[in-house]
Amino acid sequence: xxxxxxxxxxxxxxxxxxxxLFIQVAFSLIIVAILATITAYSSILxxxxxxxxxxxxxxxxxxxxxxxITEQVLLNEKLSMGVPVDEIEFDxxxxxxxxxxxxxxxxxxxxxxxxxxxxxxxxxxxxxxxxYIDMELTKDSFEKMKTxxxxxxxxxxxxxxxxxxxxxxxxxxxxxxxxxPLLRAVARNAYIQLSKNEPFKxxxxxxxxxxxxxxxxxxRIITTTKDIMIPNFSRWxxxxxxxxxxxxxxxxIAHYDQKTAIPAVMDLLNNKDHYFxxxxxxxLGKLSAEIAEVRLVKxxxxxxxxxxxxxxxxxxxxxxxxxxxxxxxxxxxSTNFDIRMAATRAIINHDSDESAAIIKEVMxxxxxxxxxxxKHCLNPLIRN
Amino acid sequence: MANILxxxxxxxxxxxxxxxxxxxxxxxxxAKNGKEAFDKLENADYDLVLSDLMMPYANGLEVISRLKxxxxxxxxxxxxxxxxxxEETITEAxxxxxxxxxxKPIMAGELLIRIRKLLANxxxxxxx
Numbered sequence: 001x002x003x004x005x006x007x008x009x010x011x012x013x014x015x016x017x018x019x020x021l022f023i024q025v026a027f028s029l030i031i032v033a034i035l036a037t038i039t040a041y042s043s044i045l046x047x048x049x050x051x052x053x054x055x056x057x058x059x060x061x062x063x064x065x066x067x068x069i070t071e072q073v074l075l076n077e078k079l080s081m082g083v084p085v086d087e088i089e090f091d092x093x094x095x096x097x098x099x100x101x102x103x104x105x106x107x108x109x110x111x112x113x114x115x116x117x118x119x120x121x122x123x124x125x126x127x128x129x130x131x132y133i134d135m136e137l138t139k140d141s142f143e144k145m146k147t148x149x150x151x152x153x154x155x156x157x158x159x160x161x162x163x164x165x166x167x168x169x170x171x172x173x174x175x176x177x178x179x180x181p182l183l184r185a186v187a188r189n190a191y192i193q194l195s196k197n198e199p200f201k202x203x204x205x206x207x208x209x210x211x212x213x214x215x216x217x218x219x220r221i222i223t224t225t226k227d228i229m230i231p232n233f234s235r236w237x238x239x240x241x242x243x244x245x246x247x248x249x250x251x252x253i254a255h256y257d258q259k260t261a262i263p264a265v266m267d268l269l270n271n272k273d274h275y276f277x278x279x280x281x282x283x284l285g286k287l288s289a290e291i292a293e294v295r296l297v298k299x300x301x302x303x304x305x306x307x308x309x310x311x312x313x314x315x316x317x318x319x320x321x322x323x324x325x326x327x328x329x330x331x332x333x334s335t336n337f338d339i340r341m342a343a344t345r346a347i348i349n350h351d352s353d354e355s356a357a358i359i360k361e362v363m364x365x366x367x368x369x370x371x372x373x374x375k376h377c378l379n380p381l382i383r384n
Numbered sequence: 385m386a387n388i389l390x391x392x393x394x395x396x397x398x399x400x401x402x403x404x405x406x407x408x409x410x411x412x413x414x415a416k417n418g419k420e421a422f423d424k425l426e427n428a429d430y431d432l433v434l435s436d437l438m439m440p441y442a443n444g445l446e447v448i449s450r451l452k453x454x455x456x457x458x459x460x461x462x463x464x465x466x467x468x469x470x471e472e473t474i475t476e477a478x479x480x481x482x483x484x485x486x487x488k489p490i491m492a493g494e495l496l497i498r499i500r501k502l503l504a505n506x507x508x509x510x511x512x
Binding site: 069070074075112115116117118120121122123124125 | 400403490492494
């Protein structure tokens with residue numbers, strides 16, 4: 001029977017060359033489509049089988065691991081007796097079970113421990129970390145860091161960060177400047193959380209950009225991580241060639257109100273990039289840098305619109321009262337609507353008798369549109 | 385022995401809290417979401433509800449609201465255990481009637497102390 005089938009296929013193959021071209025093309029396409037369908041279907045089946053096996057393994061091992069953690073950590077008698085975590089020794093019998101030597105079990109163990117660590121801090125959190133170390137799971141995580149696959153590296157960095165295990169600079173610093181944006185972001189966040197003395201050292205070598213979303217995440221980590229060493233960020237303002245790092249440092253300087261950084265920030269007013277200048281002006285305003293006010297007003301005329309608006313805002317935030325006439329002039333004579341809005345808000349922000357008198361005077365002398373602007377800015381229900 | 389209903393969608397946390405509270409001598413009943421919690425609250429009397437905020441079907445705020453608006457159940461104390469830490473949500477939880485708020489990650493010892501204290505205050509109120 002097989003012989004007949006082979007003969008038939010051979011005859012078909014021999015006749016294939018004598019068929020019209022469009023039949024040959026159509027036939028080839030059909031064969032390719034059938035092969036592609038078979039490949040795709042096999043791949044789907046294989047993936048499903050893998051997921052099924054994984055699920056089955058998880059269902060088998062997770063309750064065991066949970067029992068182990070409950071016995072060794074949550075219900076640990078020594079913990080409730082007040083014994084320091086470092087002095088607590090785990091029962092070696094359950095920990096030496098052969099099943100915990102298997103790589104996939106160890107990975108599930110790490111995942112479960114991390115899940116517990118996310119929910120518990122204090123002594124329980126520290127004992128979970130001790131269990132991770134005593135079971136030598138750190139080795140598994142560090143092994144993953146050596147692979148070439150970036151997603152496995154990310155997993156390893158997250159595991160070590162969650163377990164608060166220090167990573168040497170030689171290993172982590174190159175990752176903070178990885179061309180892969182995901183790996184880079186994870187490594188940078190890990191560096192801030194794990195480095196005790198210089199959490200921002202990677203700023204020195206960063207040539208890859210700090211993306212806006214990563215800045216948000218990093219800002220959250222910096223402001224929520226306990227006992228983080230906050231350096232003087234003016235160092236990177238002066239020396240870093242990475243624009244995104246400088247922009248981020250400007251935000252941090254404003255957040256931590258680092259007034260010593262004012263001279264370095266003022267140097268950025270000479271920068272050719274006007275977006276950069278605008279950020280520096282904004283930072284000076286937030287720092288209430290009265291020393292910079294005279295310079296800001298001096299450069300005002302030659303700035304593009306975004307910088308001019310930032311200068312008006314900064315003058316309002318500094319609110320020294322020395323430049324109320326300048327603000328009044330911009331409110332009354334500028335032809336640009338946004339400039340007049342910013343100038344009005346800046347005058348109101350001064351919150352002094354002088355500024356109130358100016359507002360009153362302008363209200364009585366100016367034209368209708370300006371009066372509407374002033375009323376709008378004075379409305380406490382409208383956020384500036 | 386006080387009856388405590390734990391409402392939490394994270395199974396690991398659910399079991400962990402059960403183990404911690406059971407060890408301290410409480411009778412612990414578990415619910416995986418707000419809807420399941422409502423069913424269990426209908427069928428038994430509880431002294432305290434320990435609830436997460438972000439859950440499927442009905443969130444923690446709905447659980448508090450439902451409990452505190454039911455005259456037969458408004459006496460039940462409520463502790464919120466959640467990773468949500470923004471002031472608005474915490475204020476809203478207290479406004480609706482939550483008695484305490486613990487932010488995840490929690491400390492097991494602190495949880496037990498707060499529960500003991502709430503139940504003790506409740507017992508004093510009852511005896512007056």
